[in-house]
Amino acid sequence: ENDAGTVTQVKPQKKLKRPRLYRVLLHNDDYTTREFVVLVLRHIFHLDEQSAIRVMLHVHNNDVGVAGVFTREVAETKIEKVEAMAREQEFPLRLTMEPEEEEA
Ligand code: TYC
Numbered sequence: 001e002n003d004a005g006t007v008t009q010v011k012p013q014k015k016l017k018r019p020r021l022y023r024v025l026l027h028n029d030d031y032t033t034r035e036f037v038v039l040v041l042r043h044i045f046h047l048d049e050q051s052a053i054r055v056m057l058h059v060h061n062n063d064v065g066v067a068g069v070f071t072r073e074v075a076e077t078k079i080e081k082v083e084a085m086a087r088e089q090e091f092p093l094r095l096t097m098e099p100e101e102e103e104a
Helices: 034-043 049-062 072-088
Strands: 021-027 064-071 094-099
Touching (some): 049 064
Antiparallel strands (some): 021 064
16 A cells, blocks of 8 residues: 555466467368368468478378467468368368367
């Protein structure tokens, strides 16, 4: 309390936690072209050409793979963008997201 009788209420310091991160998973299908998947990995997920090809082939051979790791909103936006691009070309490409394990 100061001389004017004013009390300054101090908010309890909220701990600044790192936001939870989400893996964006790319799923294989028989119809989406390899070129389209590589284009998406380069343009939306910002992988260089070699990494994009590596991830595309991994998904092709293993059915699922990680396109990238992002905060929830960024992950959601990328999935929406890619699905809109795929639908435009009538590709059934599917992406999902899953939270990373919480660190200790
Ligand atoms: N399996 C597709 C093909 O042979 C290529 C592909 C790879 C499709 C990755 C989707 O997420 C995917 N044309």
